[in-house]
Amino acid sequence: MMNLLSSAGPAVAMSRLPRAGSAKIRESRTAARKKAKAFSLSLGSILAVSATLFAQPVRAQSMNYGALESLFGEPVTTAATGTPQRASEAPANMTIITADDIRRSGSRNIPEILSRVPGLDVMRSGLSAYDIGVRGYQQATQPRMLVLIDGRQVFLDDYSRTDWSNLPVNIDDIRQIEVVKGASSALFGSNAASGVINIVTYSAAYDNNIVVNTTLGTQHQRTADATVMLRGAWGGLKLSAGGLDAHEFDTPRPLFDGNITPENPAGTEPPKHRYIAASSDLAISDTLRASAELTHTRSVSNFADNTDFNVMGVQHDKSYSARAGLNWDGPLGAISAGGYLNHTFVTILETGTGEVGFGTKINLLVGQIQDQFKLGSSHIIRLGIEYRYRDYKQYNDETIIQNPHLVQNFVSFSGTWLWQVGDKIALANAIRFDHQTMRQAGDINTTGVFGYSDYKNKNDVISANSALVYNPTSLDHFRLSYGRGVMLPSLIQNGYSQISSFIGGFLIDAEGNPRLKPTIVQDLSADYNRRIDTLFSTVGTSLFYEWSRNITAPFLNGPDVIIDGLPALSNYAQNVGGSHGWGGEVQIKGQHPSGLRWDASYSYARVTDGSDVKAFINYQNSAPRHHLRLLLGYSKGPWEFDGAVHYVTSTGMLRNSYFSMMPVHTPGYASLSGRVGYTFADRFSVALSGTNLSQRVTQVSAFPAVERQISISLTGKF
Amino acid sequence: MSIVKGMILPRIRFRWLYAGSVLAGATMAQLAPAQMTPNNVLAGARVLSFLQPALSGSITAAIVYQPGDAGSEAEARAIEHALGGGLVIGSLTLRPKRVSADALGAFAGAKVAFLTRAINSRLVAPAAAQRSIVTISSDPDCARAGLCVVSISSGSKVQITVSKAACNAAKVKFGAAFLMLVKEI
Numbered sequence: 001m002m003n004l005l006s007s008a009g010p011a012v013a014m015s016r017l018p019r020a021g022s023a024k025i026r027e028s029r030t031a032a033r034k035k036a037k038a039f040s041l042s043l044g045s046i047l048a049v050s051a052t053l054f055a056q057p058v059r060a061q062s063m064n065y066g067a068l069e070s071l072f073g074e075p076v077t078t079a080a081t082g083t084p085q086r087a088s089e090a091p092a093n094m095t096i097i098t099a100d101d102i103r104r105s106g107s108r109n110i111p112e113i114l115s116r117v118p119g120l121d122v123m124r125s126g127l128s129a130y131d132i133g134v135r136g137y138q139q140a141t142q143p144r145m146l147v148l149i150d151g152r153q154v155f156l157d158d159y160s161r162t163d164w165s166n167l168p169v170n171i172d173d174i175r176q177i178e179v180v181k182g183a184s185s186a187l188f189g190s191n192a193a194s195g196v197i198n199i200v201t202y203s204a205a206y207d208n209n210i211v212v213n214t215t216l217g218t219q220h221q222r223t224a225d226a227t228v229m230l231r232g233a234w235g236g237l238k239l240s241a242g243g244l245d246a247h248e249f250d251t252p253r254p255l256f257d258g259n260i261t262p263e264n265p266a267g268t269e270p271p272k273h274r275y276i277a278a279s280s281d282l283a284i285s286d287t288l289r290a291s292a293e294l295t296h297t298r299s300v301s302n303f304a305d306n307t308d309f310n311v312m313g314v315q316h317d318k319s320y321s322a323r324a325g326l327n328w329d330g331p332l333g334a335i336s337a338g339g340y341l342n343h344t345f346v347t348i349l350e351t352g353t354g355e356v357g358f359g360t361k362i363n364l365l366v367g368q369i370q371d372q373f374k375l376g377s378s379h380i381i382r383l384g385i386e387y388r389y390r391d392y393k394q395y396n397d398e399t400i401i402q403n404p405h406l407v408q409n410f411v412s413f414s415g416t417w418l419w420q421v422g423d424k425i426a427l428a429n430a431i432r433f434d435h436q437t438m439r440q441a442g443d444i445n446t447t448g449v450f451g452y453s454d455y456k457n458k459n460d461v462i463s464a465n466s467a468l469v470y471n472p473t474s475l476d477h478f479r480l481s482y483g484r485g486v487m488l489p490s491l492i493q494n495g496y497s498q499i500s501s502f503i504g505g506f507l508i509d510a511e512g513n514p515r516l517k518p519t520i521v522q523d524l525s526a527d528y529n530r531r532i533d534t535l536f537s538t539v540g541t542s543l544f545y546e547w548s549r550n551i552t553a554p555f556l557n558g559p560d561v562i563i564d565g566l567p568a569l570s571n572y573a574q575n576v577g578g579s580h581g582w583g584g585e586v587q588i589k590g591q592h593p594s595g596l597r598w599d600a601s602y603s604y605a606r607v608t609d610g611s612d613v614k615a616f617i618n619y620q621n622s623a624p625r626h627h628l629r630l631l632l633g634y635s636k637g638p639w640e641f642d643g644a645v646h647y648v649t650s651t652g653m654l655r656n657s658y659f660s661m662m663p664v665h666t667p668g669y670a671s672l673s674g675r676v677g678y679t680f681a682d683r684f685s686v687a688l689s690g691t692n693l694s695q696r697v698t699q700v701s702a703f704p705a706v707e708r709q710i711s712i713s714l715t716g717k718f
Numbered sequence: 719m720s721i722v723k724g725m726i727l728p729r730i731r732f733r734w735l736y737a738g739s740v741l742a743g744a745t746m747a748q749l750a751p752a753q754m755t756p757n758n759v760l761a762g763a764r765v766l767s768f769l770q771p772a773l774s775g776s777i778t779a780a781i782v783y784q785p786g787d788a789g790s791e792a793e794a795r796a797i798e799h800a801l802g803g804g805l806v807i808g809s810l811t812l813r814p815k816r817v818s819a820d821a822l823g824a825f826a827g828a829k830v831a832f833l834t835r836a837i838n839s840r841l842v843a844p845a846a847a848q849r850s851i852v853t854i855s856s857d858p859d860c861a862r863a864g865l866c867v868v869s870i871s872s873g874s875k876v877q878i879t880v881s882k883a884a885c886n887a888a889k890v891k892f893g894a895a896f897l898m899l900v901k902e903i
Contacts, residue, residue, distance in 0.1 A: 071764040286771035334894035
């Protein structure tokens with residue numbers, strides 16, 4: 001059975017790889033491959049993976065966020081420029097979600113909380129599987145939004161995506177979530193092409209957040225999380241651990257979704273998550289601090305695989321990270337030096353026999369030095385140098401079919417210049433230059449389209465940001481900004497390698513494409529915020545225009561090649577053209593001294609794709625054009641009441657079925673969520689929360705429908 | 719016509735006079751140093767946590783007032799009230815001590831001084847700097863003139879001004895992250 005789709009595009013045709021049960025691995029030609037046993041391939045497992053990136057500054061928690069927030073009466077962030085700034089003065093379209101917002105949301109997962117941010121599209125494909133798009137650009141395994149925890153990348157370079165079910169963070173230990181919409185590569189490197197989400201946790205050095213939570217809910221949901229801290233004049237230690245067990249939604253899914261077997265007719269596995277994170281901050285002197293962090297996290301989730309054109313699968317992710325840094329506050333400014341290592345194993349099972357499908361190992365090593373200093377009274381400068389190494393290997397539990405080992409090195413130079421032109425005008429500029437080299441250190445087929453020499457490739461890319469800020473009064477904030485972001489191909493797109501045969505001896509040669517060009521995303525934005533004290537509110541409006549070129553589509557058909565004397569159809573990722581979008585947001589958010597609070601917003605995003613982008617990715621129909629959000633809350637004594645309604649219009653995301661690729665119409669819908677919380681004995685609180693409350697089952701995306709969820713949680717703060 | 723002119727002109731002049739007096743009043747109000755509010759006191763205390771080396775433990779917070787000036791004395795009482803029996807900010811406790819601008823010898827032992835209106839900052843500044851005291855005022859001109867280390871205004875938005883000259887004179891230093899968030903003159 002062949003699963004090749006040739007459609008639409010005149011020059012390129014997309015292809016799916018053989019499904020498990022119908023495919024056998026071609027006997028390998030090398031000695032290593034000859035030892036390989038034939039095994040069944042699952043569809044998405046064949047393609048899996050990729051990565052991207054190099055870039056964001058290593059920012060250990062050297063800044064006392066809590067003290068600065070108390071002083072200025074508003075959150076402080078470094079996510080907009082790399083230097084500390086008050087949220088209201090940041091020269092970027094930024095939303096900061098505070099710990100209070102997180103608690104009142106009633107949610108125990110970050111994407112549900114982010115779904116309340118205007119301009120973000122949160123797509124759910126399973127109980128714990130999410131993708132977060134921005135400004136109308138949505139796809140499974142979303143590559144445009146870089147995600148960090150305390151400045152460390154948790155975005156995975158395999159597919160270029162974030163596995164939201166596998167973050168090593170206790171949601172009760174989050175101080176704030178910073179969301180920047182618009183290209184931010186000049187500061188954070190590639191994959192911050194359309195924005196960045198930085199999750200800031202409480203600091204071992206400065207905060208005292210000892211918290212324990214347990215939650216029980218529908219879908220057999222059970223969570224337990226705890227954070228403990230030890231702090232003294234010498235510094236601090238923090239330990240967080242926790243996990244989730246649940247059952248996947250029972251909503252029906254097509255036969256081609258999931259790892260459906262006689263033993264596992266649902267084709268899913270129960271979502272699971274375990275994590276542990278330990279960090280320390282030592283005060284070596286008044287001006288010198290050292291920090292370190294170790295994390296481990298593992299998860300099981302049922303997710304949508306973009307490289308297989310959105311077929312559902314099961315993924316087992318396992319990550320380890322280690323980080324160390326030094327921060328020196330001296331006469332040369334604030335100098336920080338540090339680095340981290342991320343090591344991730346991913347195993348993916350898709351439709352098939354239940355055998356282990358496809359797996360990858362990825363490493364990411366980042367080393368960075370930066371200095372921030374003031375020049376005179378009006379200029380703040382940040383200079384940074386970064387080295388980044390990442391590599392990618394494919395594996396299977398028993399058999400190595402092809403043995404690619406893609407190695408990429410990056411050297412980056414970056415700078416930020418903030419100029420306070422006068423009392424009312426400020427100019428912010430950032431630029432970054434990245435030099436990338438790559439090589440193929442593994443064992444790949446050499447008679448396909450790309451050989452070893454193609455991997456000896458270089459890329460030089462430039463990212464930039466510029467913003468003009470005008471504050472005519474202390475209440476008004478105008479901003480005009482431009483951003484140029486870079487999205488490197490994922491490691492799978494660059495480095496995949498596999499030859500497989502279908503029944504009948506027909507060969508498929510799936511390859512990485514080392515010659516892919518980076519996707520360039522540029523945007524223009526005009527924003528205006530005004531605080532209206534008489535309404536106890538802040539009103540914000542934003543308009544944007546964004547355009548992308550060299551968009552990459554995964555695994556399209558290429559020319560026929562000869563492998564071992566047999567004809568084979570090649571397929572590999574290809575640049576398929578451009579896309580542009582525009583839209584805007586309007587929001588009013590406030591809180592009355594009586595305890596009433598509100599947040600109402602409307603956002604619009606319209607994307608227009610080039611013909612091949614539309615045929616193979618279809619951004620223009622993958623995200624709702626209209627979002628309406630209304631959040632209302634009220635606090636009275638120990639009680640907190642919060643509710644939210646979110647209405648979105650219809651979508652038509654492309655999905656692969658066994659034989660064809662077609663848009664799946666998802667009608668517009670409204671979802672209702674809420675929380676009632678009660679605090680007792682000063683340090684304990686109990687809360688009843690729910691999502692998708694208005695109906696038992698809601699179709700929220702092209703993936704299996706989601707169910708109503710209700711949970712009760714108990715939290716203790718000490 | 720002249721009668722008409724005669725009737726109109728004085729009105730115009732009156733309006734100009736009126737507008738001028740309002741403007742002058744507003745300007746004078748703007749120029750007059752703002753009073754140190756409880757919020758300013760709290761912000762001032764928090765500013766101390768960004769000093770390098772960091773202050774900790776119990777320290778004396780001088781409240782400098784002008785004897786005989788009712789406004790200054792009232793403001794001193796308000797600051798004293800805001801500090802209470804000892805304002806705790808992190809590991810730091812500020813214990814208030816009223817100091818007359820005529821008796822700056824009483825500064826001894828203080829690490830921080832809140833300056834009230836009506837005092838002569840030019841006289842206070844050298845005495846405070848000599849003892850490495852962080853002087854905090856609600857008058858932006860005080861820091862602008864290099865006479866106070868920190869000026870704080872906390873109207874609709876907290877605004878902090880730090881004087882480099884006053885910092886150098888008092889030999890006090892703030893952390894880089896803090897300085898990037900304030901106006902440094």
